[in-house]
Amino acid sequence: MHIKFQQHVYQALLAEAIRQDKPLARLCNEILETAAHIFDNTPDIKPALASKATLNGDINDRDSKN
Numbered sequence: 001m002h003i004k005f006q007q008h009v010y011q012a013l014l015a016e017a018i019r020q021d022k023p024l025a026r027l028c029n030e031i032l033e034t035a036a037h038i039f040d041n042t043p044d045i046k047p048a049l050a051s052k053a054t055l056n057g058d059i060n061d062r063d064s065k066n
Contacts, residue, residue, distance in 0.1 A: 003028070 005013065017024040 031061040
C-alpha cells in the first residue's frame with residue numbers, strides 16, 4: 001500500500017515511531033487498525049464522513065469554511 005503524507009504529518013509519525021522504538025510501517029498499521037475499529041463501531045460516523053467525501057478522496061471543506 002502506498003500512502004502520501006504531508007511533510008509535517010510524516011515527521012510527527014516518524015518521531016512517534018522512534019519514541020516507541022518501532023518501525024514507521026508498524027505504527028501506521030496500528031493507527032489504521034484503530035481507525036478502522038472506531039469507524040466500524042461508531043454508528044453515526046459513517047454518514048457524517050460520507051457527506052464530506054469527494055470522488056477523488058479529498059475531504060470537502062466547504063461546510064467548515066462557511
